[in-house]
Amino acid sequence: MKIIFLDTPAFAKQDMIDAFEENEIQCDLFSHPSYQDRVNASFESDFFKFVESDHYSFVFSFNYFPILSNCCQKYGIPYVSYVYDCPLTSLYSCSLINSCNYVFLFDKVTYYTFKNTGIQTVFYLPLAANVQRLSKLICPPELCSKLSSEVSFVGSLYNEDHNFFERLTSISDYTRGYLNAIMAAQQQVYGSFFLEELLTQPILNDMQKALPYTPLPDGTESAAYVYANYFLCRKITSNERISLLKSASEQFQLKLYTHNRPKDIPNAQYVGPIDWYSIMPLVFRNSLINLNITLKSIQSGIPLRCMDIMGSGGFLFTNYQADFWDYFFPNEDFVYYEDKEDFILKIRYYLHHDCERTQIAENAFGKMQDFHTFSHRVKAILNTLKS
Numbered sequence: 001m002k003i004i005f006l007d008t009p010a011f012a013k014q015d016m017i018d019a020f021e022e023n024e025i026q027c028d029l030f031s032h033p034s035y036q037d038r039v040n041a042s043f044e045s046d047f048f049k050f051v052e053s054d055h056y057s058f059v060f061s062f063n064y065f066p067i068l069s070n071c072c073q074k075y076g077i078p079y080v081s082y083v084y085d086c087p088l089t090s091l092y093s094c095s096l097i098n099s100c101n102y103v104f105l106f107d108k109v110t111y112y113t114f115k116n117t118g119i120q121t122v123f124y125l126p127l128a129a130n131v132q133r134l135s136k137l138i139c140p141p142e143l144c145s146k147l148s149s150e151v152s153f154v155g156s157l158y159n160e161d162h163n164f165f166e167r168l169t170s171i172s173d174y175t176r177g178y179l180n181a182i183m184a185a186q187q188q189v190y191g192s193f194f195l196e197e198l199l200t201q202p203i204l205n206d207m208q209k210a211l212p213y214t215p216l217p218d219g220t221e222s223a224a225y226v227y228a229n230y231f232l233c234r235k236i237t238s239n240e241r242i243s244l245l246k247s248a249s250e251q252f253q254l255k256l257y258t259h260n261r262p263k264d265i266p267n268a269q270y271v272g273p274i275d276w277y278s279i280m281p282l283v284f285r286n287s288l289i290n291l292n293i294t295l296k297s298i299q300s301g302i303p304l305r306c307m308d309i310m311g312s313g314g315f316l317f318t319n320y321q322a323d324f325w326d327y328f329f330p331n332e333d334f335v336y337y338e339d340k341e342d343f344i345l346k347i348r349y350y351l352h353h354d355c356e357r358t359q360i361a362e363n364a365f366g367k368m369q370d371f372h373t374f375s376h377r378v379k380a381i382l383n384t385l386k387s
Helices: 013-022 041-052 066-075 108-115 131-136 141-147 173-187 201-210 223-249 280-286 304-311 322-326 340-351 354-371 374-386
Strands: 002-006 026-030 059-062 079-083 101-105 122-124 149-154 254-257 287-292 316-319 335-337
Touching (some): 002 013, 013 026, 041 066, 079 374, 131 354, 141 280, 304 354, 335 340
Parallel strands (some): 002 026, 002 059, 101 122
16 A cells, blocks of 8 residues: 655654554655645645656645645545644634545544534544654663653743743733633643633734734634634643742752743753654653643643653653543553642652552553554554545
8 A cells, every 4th residue: 555645844754654664555755845825736736746646545644734635635535634733723624524534633622622513524543652663762871861860841831932922912901811810720720621712702802903813714713712722822831831840840850851941940950952753752761750741722632742751661740631541540551640739749759659650651651562552543544444
């Protein structure tokens, strides 16, 4: 079998290609600079020339691209999209209902958002890890000493000066106070998302004046969806991550692998960004506790970071995410915290209980190996296509 693989920047691109090849599927990479456009004559022309050059069973991409869906619809070839971002405004394109689509979503709440409206082209599929590759990585002793830590966090703090929320400079004091209040409430709640419904029309109007948002011509996303998920969720996540990491750094050895040095966490050891493919798994393996503090817009899904931690043999300590309970057991495969006090107490506990911590990491690694590799996901995709 041979497929077209849209060549875009994606963390797990090579892992997915390896999984396809493991299942005897050859991937021919198609690239084009305008893949994010909704309409582009050059993209369409180049794609049709490419698809005509051989016999392909389907087209694949990480994340969903309306222009690719529309091209596949015109040509009559299945389009498989495996989404790892949340939020993703391209899902709100009218093209989502194209009959060629097989759109696999890792967040179950997002899946039901579309499924419950009668859209038949969406499917639920959690993310995965290339456990075989991760288990073969060898860490030189000198690098192990540099990467070892009691607690580690890999990811963005969303503390850039140009982030969306900070650009709402002209909103009224009332609107700012209202937004701060609902963000503070959402920050304390896991398993329920209420920001969109709390964005009343007067609040949205004020935000629109400060930083207007206009959906693309084929877009169906609401202004409330965009402001809640792209403006507020990132700010909440920044507040939450900085608050928790600051508390952890004051009591434990903490290493931060992130792009922007945080001013509010002076006790942490700032390392900077690292390579996702080759170095990040070694961080997970050499840290006693690996933190996941989920982006708030991921309402129930298991983030890719969590799959990578468990697939690398690391100990995962995370916030509550409902989809975990479909596949893993708390305190057996991972540990989750409920609030800041619980966060600190459990870090201290598992730093002092090596056997329990090691066993939990081994349990998770075994389940990842047996059920949650990208090869398992390829098989699930193929079964869906056949059915």
